[in-house]
Amino acid sequence: MISFSVNRQHVNLDVDPSTPLLWVLRENLGLTGTKYGCGMAQCGACTVHLNGEAIRSCVAPVSRAEGKEVTTIEGLSPDLSHPLQRAWLAEDVPQCGYCQSGQLMSAAVLLREKPRPSDEDIDQAMTGNICRCGTYPRIRKAIHRAAGMMSTGGAK
Amino acid sequence: MSTLQMERREFLKFSVAASGGLLIGLYLPGTSKFAVAEERSGNAFMPNAFLRIGTDERVTVIVNHSEMGQGVYTALPMLLAEELDADWNKIAYESAPVDPKYNHPVFGMQITGGSSSIWSGFEQYRNAGAAARAMLIAAAALQWNANPATLRTESGVVLDGTNRKLSYGQLAEAAAKMPPPANITLKDSKAFKLIGTPVKRLDTPEKINGKAVFGIDVKNPGMLTAVVARAPVFGAKVKSFDDSRARNMPGVRKVVAVPSGVAVVADSFWQAKGARDALRTDWDEGAMHAFSTTEMMQQFREQAKSPGKSVRRDGDPDGALAQAAQKIEAVYEVPYLSHLMMEPLNCAVDLRADSCAIWTGTQFQTVDRAAAAKAAGLPNEKVQIHTTFLGGGFGRRATPQSDFVVEAVHVAKAAGVPVKVVWTREDDMQGGWYRPAFLHAIVGGVDASGSPVSWRSRLVGQSIMAGTPFEGMMKGKEYDPASVEGVDDLPYEIPNLAVESHKAEVGVPVQWWRSVGHSHTAFATECFIDELAVLAHKDPYEYRRVLLTKHSRHLAVLDLAAEKAGWGKPLPEGRGRGIAVHFAFGSYNAQVAEVSVIEGKVRVHRIVSAVDCGHYVNPGIIAAQLEGGAIFAASAALFQELTFENGRLQQTNFHTFPVMRMNECPEIETHIVESSEKSGGIGEPGVPCTAPAIANAVFAATGKRIRKLPIRMTEAV
Numbered sequence: 094m095i096s097f098s099v100n101r102q103h104v105n106l107d108v109d110p111s112t113p114l115l116w117v118l119r120e121n122l123g124l125t126g127t128k129y130g131c132g133m134a135q136c137g138a139c140t141v142h143l144n145g146e147a148i149r150s151c152v153a154p155v156s157r158a159e160g161k162e163v164t165t166i167e168g169l170s171p172d173l174s175h176p177l178q179r180a181w182l183a184e185d186v187p188q189c190g191y192c193q194s195g196q197l198m199s200a201a202v203l204l205r206e207k208p209r210p211s212d213e214d215i216d217q218a219m220t221g222n223i224c225r226c227g228t229y230p231r232i233r234k235a236i237h238r239a240a241g242m243m244s245t246g247g248a249k
Numbered sequence: 250m251s252t253l254q255m256e257r258r259e260f261l262k263f264s265v266a267a268s269g270g271l272l273i274g275l276y277l278p279g280t281s282k283f284a285v286a287e288e289r290s291g292n293a294f295m296p297n298a299f300l301r302i303g304t305d306e307r308v309t310v311i312v313n314h315s316e317m318g319q320g321v322y323t324a325l326p327m328l329l330a331e332e333l334d335a336d337w338n339k340i341a342y343e344s345a346p347v348d349p350k351y352n353h354p355v356f357g358m359q360i361t362g363g364s365s366s367i368w369s370g371f372e373q374y375r376n377a378g379a380a381a382r383a384m385l386i387a388a389a390a391l392q393w394n395a396n397p398a399t400l401r402t403e404s405g406v407v408l409d410g411t412n413r414k415l416s417y418g419q420l421a422e423a424a425a426k427m428p429p430p431a432n433i434t435l436k437d438s439k440a441f442k443l444i445g446t447p448v449k450r451l452d453t454p455e456k457i458n459g460k461a462v463f464g465i466d467v468k469n470p471g472m473l474t475a476v477v478a479r480a481p482v483f484g485a486k487v488k489s490f491d492d493s494r495a496r497n498m499p500g501v502r503k504v505v506a507v508p509s510g511v512a513v514v515a516d517s518f519w520q521a522k523g524a525r526d527a528l529r530t531d532w533d534e535g536a537m538h539a540f541s542t543t544e545m546m547q548q549f550r551e552q553a554k555s556p557g558k559s560v561r562r563d564g565d566p567d568g569a570l571a572q573a574a575q576k577i578e579a580v581y582e583v584p585y586l587s588h589l590m591m592e593p594l595n596c597a598v599d600l601r602a603d604s605c606a607i608w609t610g611t612q613f614q615t616v617d618r619a620a621a622a623k624a625a626g627l628p629n630e631k632v633q634i635h636t637t638f639l640g641g642g643f644g645r646r647a648t649p650q651s652d653f654v655v656e657a658v659h660v661a662k663a664a665g666v667p668v669k670v671v672w673t674r675e676d677d678m679q680g681g682w683y684r685p686a687f688l689h690a691i692v693g694g695v696d697a698s699g700s701p702v703s704w705r706s707r708l709v710g711q712s713i714m715a716g717t718p719f720e721g722m723m724k725g726k727e728y729d730p731a732s733v734e735g736v737d738d739l740p741y742e743i744p745n746l747a748v749e750s751h752k753a754e755v756g757v758p759v760q761w762w763r764s765v766g767h768s769h770t771a772f773a774t775e776c777f778i779d780e781l782a783v784l785a786h787k788d789p790y791e792y793r794r795v796l797l798t799k800h801s802r803h804l805a806v807l808d809l810a811a812e813k814a815g816w817g818k819p820l821p822e823g824r825g826r827g828i829a830v831h832f833a834f835g836s837y838n839a840q841v842a843e844v845s846v847i848e849g850k851v852r853v854h855r856i857v858s859a860v861d862c863g864h865y866v867n868p869g870i871i872a873a874q875l876e877g878g879a880i881f882a883a884s885a886a887l888f889q890e891l892t893f894e895n896g897r898l899q900q901t902n903f904h905t906f907p908v909m910r911m912n913e914c915p916e917i918e919t920h921i922v923e924s925s926e927k928s929g930g931i932g933e934p935g936v937p938c939t940a941p942a943i944a945n946a947v948f949a950a951t952g953k954r955i956r957k958l959p960i961r962m963t964e965a966v
Contacts, residue, residue, distance in 0.1 A: 109499065109519075116519045120474075125466035126459015128640070129518075130591050131674045135903035138591060166459035173454055181457045185449050185869055188318030188877055190456030191463060191591040191640030216912035223903060225591045225641050226318045227880025229914040231873070 097158040099124065100168030110156035114148075115139045117155045118165060126166035126194045130223070137222030140195035141165050147202040149221075166194035169201060177201055180239035188226035196222045200236050209240050294421035296384050296429060298350045299377035300329060306405060306418035308333065309341045313351035314370070315361040315612050316344070316452060317642035318877070319932040320870035323450045325370050327866055331443045332378030332436060335417070336405030342451055344636040347614040358615035362647050362761065364834035364930020367866055371928050375435050383430035388423035389415045438864065438925065447869030452638075464610040464637045465671060467597045472667040473502055475660045476521040476676075478528050479510040482540070482896035483681060483756050485532040487511060495524040504528070505663035509652075512660045518671050537756045540896040542686065545755060546582060549709040553580070553690035557707055557749035558727040560737050564745035569703035573694025577784050581691070581773040582957045585891040586684035587906060588762055592640020593677040596657035597669035600625055605632045605661075608669075609654060610639030612647035616718070620651035624658040643881070644761040648682055649717035652758075675901045683891060684762030685711040687732075689773035699785025701796070705747040706736050706773065711759045712752050728752065731761065735770030735833060735937065740803055741778060741796040757893070763881060764936035767833040771937030772886075772944070772958065775829035779945045780954065789945060790816050790828050802861050802926075803830055806839040809859035809920050814841035823847070824854065827945025829938040835929025836862035837922075840879065842915075842942035846951050849962040853883055853915040853943055861922035862929040868921055871931050875919040878935025884909040886940035890959050 096105050099122060108117055113132075118124045118141070127150060130138030134149040141150045142164035143157065169175050173182070177200050187193045196219070203210055203218035210218070215233055224232070294302040301309045310326040322342040330340055345351040351359050353369050382402055389407040390397040392415065400409050406416045417424075438444070455461040480486070490511050492504040500520030505512050511528055515521035570576060596609040598621075605625045611617050614634050622632045639646055646653075657670040672680065687710035694703045712729035714720050723729055728750035730737075737748050762768060782792035790811050797803045807830045811817075816826065823845045830839040843855040858875045865871055888907040892899045900906040944955035953965035 112517075112519050116517060119466075120517045120519075123468070124459070125462070125468075128463075128591070129465065129593070129671075131903050133674075133902055133904070136591070166457075169458070173458055178457050182449065182453050185447075185453060185873065187450070187453055187456040188320070188873060189316075189591065189639060189641045190318070190452065190461050191638075193456050194459050197457060219911040221910075223591070223908045223910060225589060225643075225881070225908060227877035227909070227914075228873070229880065229909075229911045230876055230917050232911070 095155055095159055097161050097163055099163045100165060106155070108155060111154045113151050114141070114153045114155045114158055114163070115150035118150060118163070124165050124167050128191055128194055130192065135223070136192070137199060138192050138195040140198040140222065142198060142202065145202070145205070147199050166197060169197060175201070176239040176242045177204065177235065179242065180235040183238060184231045184235040186228050186231040186235050188228055192222060192224045196224065196232055200232070200239070203236065204240060204243065208243055210236060294381070294425045296381040296424070297377050299374060300333070300381055302381065302417050302421045302424070304418050304421050306336070306339050306416060307341055308335045308339050308417070309343050311343050311345045313345040313359060314366040315610065315636050315639050315642065317361065317610070317612065317639035317646070319366070319874060320450060320867065321361070321366045322452045323448060324367055324866045324870055325374050326451065327443045327448055328370060328374035329378035331441055332375045333382050334402035334404065335378070337443065337448065339405055340451065347618045347634045352615070360615065360647060361612040361642065362644065364933040368835060368928040368930065372435070376433055379433045379435055380430055383433065384424045384427040385417055385420050387427040388420045392423065444866050445868070448867055450870070461638050463592050463640045464597065464608060465592055465595045465640070467608040467637060467669060469597065469599060469608070469667055472597060472599070472669055473514050473516060473664070474518045474521045475512045475514045475664070475668045475670045476518065476525040476673065477507065477510050477512045477656065477660065477670060478525050478530050479676060479680065480532060482532070482534045483537045483758060484535040485537070486535065488531040488533045490531065491529040495527045498524040498527060502666070503664045505660065507656060507659040507663055509656045509659070512663065512670070514660070514664045514666065514668055522673060534896060538896045540756070540893050542585070542892045546686070546688065549688040549753060550580065552709045552751045552753065553688055553707050557709070557751040560728055560733050560748040560750050562747050566703045566705045566745040566747040569745035570692060570694045570705070573702050574697045575784050576692065576694040577780055578690070578692045579777055579780060579956055581689040581776060583687050583769045583772060584889070584958065585686045585757065586762055586885055586889055587678050587891060588641070588643040588645035589678065589906065589908065590639070590641030590643060590645060593674050594645070594653045594672040594680065595669060596653050597667070598657045598661040599667040600658060600661040603627070603631060605658065606635065607632065607654060607657070608635045608637060610637050610642070610646055611654065612639070612642050612644070613651065616649060617651045617654040620655050621658045624655045625662065643763040644765070645682060648760060649719055652680070652682065674903070678900060678902065678906060679898045681758035682760040683757065684768060685713065685759040687769040689769070691773060691777045693777060693781055695781060695785050699787055701741065701743045701781050703745040704739070704743045705749070707749045707751070708732060708736070709751040709753055711755050711757065713759055713761060713765070715752065731766050733770065734766035735831060736774055738832070739774055740800045740832065741793070742799065743796070764833060764933040767831065767933070767937040771829065771831040771833070772940045775831065775938065775941030776944050776956070779827070779941070779948065793828070793830060802837045803832065805922055806830060806837045806859040806861050809922060810839035810841050810857050813859065813918060813920055814843070814857040816841060823950060825946045825948065825950025827942045827947070827949055829941040829945065831937045833934045833937055835927070836860055836931060836934035838934045838938050840938035840942040842939070842946040844943060844946040844950055846947060846962060851887060851943070851947055851960055851962070853887070855916045855918070856939065856942070857918045857920070858935060858938070859920040859922065860931070860934065861924055862931050862934065863924050863926040864928045865921060865924070866928070871921055872919040874931045875935040876917045878933070879917055879939045880909050880914060882936045882939030883915070883943065886943050886958055886960060888959050
């Protein structure tokens with residue numbers, strides 16, 4: 094039995110502890126916003142927060158989450174109110190949308206650590222997240238926009 | 250009243266092209282909750298197949314093209330909402346079921362491809378909106394005892410001269426009793442309020458909170474997950490397999506043989522994948538067991554030495570070449586490429602004795618349904634496809650053989666349970682249906698003044714159409730139009746021109762990849778015209794201008810891109826600019842790339858892309874498609890290549906088939922030409938110019954020519 098919290102809700106699961114967290118989230122918990130893209134920490138589509146740190150859930154065994162807090166895209170905000178979500182809407186970022194959960198979860202950690210990130214900070218934090226549709230220029234703009242909202246008190 | 254009865258009644262009452270019964274069972278979570286409620290209430294107004302207006306004011310647009318990122322769930326509703334005078338805040342979208350009434354009006358089937366959704370829907374969706382508007386006005390006129398001609402509409406309400414108002418929701422029930430209009434008058438384009446504006450995408454909210462449902466997210470009651478062991482070499486057949494270990498692994502329910510290999514069906518993906526990897530399968534590898542792309546390209550080079558099938562012949566190319574003041578020969582080569590959608594292939598199937606329901610992200614509903622019906626042993630009408638969001642398509646999800654759909658039906662049939670077949674990234678990359686490798690051997694000559702007098706392009710590559718149900722599109726030609734598109738209509742004024750095509754017979758499954766033939770023809774032709782310009786000691790931009798005087802739309806985008814990029818202005822040391830212009834899918838695009846090369850590595854700093862796509866609908870989405878198209882193409886130009894040795898693909902995942910990342914992404918500027926010409930495409934036209942613009946910029950920066958993709962400075966000449 095493995096116990097951890099997901100989006101502030103406690104869960105107890107009887108699963109093989111070596112199963113990647115990604116598949117436990119998607120299949121056991123029905124949280125399909127976190128995506129499978131590569132299975133080897135190459136693309137970032139599966140990015141979630143483990144105790145506030147961005148991790149690639151496709152290579153993290155669920156046992157790593159024992160006793161910890163997991164946040165997925167479904168837990169970023171209840172109502173699209175996170176500054177990043179508002180900025181994503183304003184910049185019309187997504188195309189196919191498949192990678193965007195991972196992009197947002199990586200960006201959320203960046204903004205928490207660097208509230209006014211430079212372009213180099215964005216490169217460093219976001220380079221692990223592939224977007225095949227090529228939304229990078231808009232992601233960059235949206236991160237800057239979200240940072241602006243937060244500094245002017247737009248954050249919750 | 251049940252949904253079915255209500256819809257039958259609606260159908261009988263109106264002789265419009267509606268058969269609402271097909272809307273039953275269509276449920277895309279997150280988008281159609283309103284719709285389901287309306288249908289149950291029995292009050293929805295469904296004047297035609299493309300919309301439904303509920304008493305709750307919701308206007309649901311039924312979209313007959315698949316949303317794979319290109320924005321059809323926004324742009325097609327815009328067309329309808331424009332003529333309906335709907336309140337844009339009340340618009341919802343829903344994917345169409347498979348039905349002939351949702352066919353592409355030109356291609357005659359349900360398909361998303363060829364960058365055609367906007368131009369094919371431009372009147373279809375406007376007509377649907379205008380027809381509904383007329384019925385709403387008729388209903389209001391009846392209620393007010395007024396002349397319909399005196400009424401007007403605005404943002405979801407009908408008004409009269411005295412400011413009486415009735416909302417579309419209030420009128421929905423009454424409008425459903427009105428006959429459809431005999432004649433429809435569409436708005437003059439000057440009256441457009443929505444069309445031409447950068448309306449925000451409707452699908453963004455559900456794509457940033459994890460709610461959007463892609464094929465891989467589909468979960469149905471009792472559904473198991475399958476992972477398939479497929480042939481390691483194209484055409485290989487299973488000789489035998491040992492599933493003794495796999496069968497006893499946790500969660501594994503069945504191991505079944507299917508035509509494409511061996512499927513493991515389990516409770517979860519991870520269990521199915523683990524057991525699939527534990528299978529021991531012995532393959533009869535067949536004719537492709539020794540296949541090598543190195544040898545294949547050598548054969549292509551040999552083939553290019555002899556004349557191919559004639560595609561186009563103007564004047565006397567050989568005679569003119571013999572008399573040219575200067576000549577140049579170049580061989581351009583491009584590799585096989587994977588579409589590499591972020592969402593790997595998948596398909597869920599619930600096969601019953603008398604029905605088959607399929608959930609998948611497909612671009613090819615009509616073809617997939619027919620293929621699935623054949624595999625299931627059912628008539629077409631017993632098969633329904635629920636089109637989910639597509640996590641990228643780029644052509645891969647429109648397979649003439651419907652490979653991923655047919656396979657899933659076979660797995661469901663053999664296993665006897667509802668299944669979702671999920672492909673791993675490696676399965677997806679190794680599964681075939683690539684952009685074909687191509688070779689272009691070009692010879693050209695210029696006269697004493699530098700003007701080109703002769704050009705001969707000889708292409709070698711596999712046909713996409715041959716051997717598919719689309720072979721008919723070759724129309725008795727000896728070459729595949731999809732191989733030569735973009736060179737057969739070379740716009741430059743060259744009096745003596747030949748285009749020849751060699752069909753290569755190779756057993757690698759190939760397919761359309763975002764911009765199809767243009768993805769390689771633009772590279773070869775736009776690099777070669779650049780080489781001719783240099784041979785003539787002319788500026789590459791000015792050289793093109795002179796040769797395009799009869800092509801005003803090419804010229805306009807070329808000038809716009811050059812102007813915005815600051816063509817001719819000084820650059821920091823080590824940087825170079827390259828230019829390219831191309832017509833594809835009804836649209837004209839020109840790009841200027843700015844690059845530097847440091848320690849053999851090409852860095853793209855900036856791309857300026859100008860497009861003329863005719864009358865445009867949503868400039869925000871167009872800009873996004875140009876940005877994305879350039880990045881998609883730059884990934885291929887800089888990094889991507891599929892190679893085979895001993896019949897086996899050497900690439901497996903993103904580390905061996907890289908995609909451009911944030912830190913490598915250039916600044917991209919986009920510019921749109923104002924135009925009232927017929928709408929062209931936008932999903933693909935932004936791709937072709939990027940590779941040649943980058944390659945020409947590398948030459949400007951280094952003096953080295955790139956004739957092979959992906960770019961490797963060690964192979965530059």
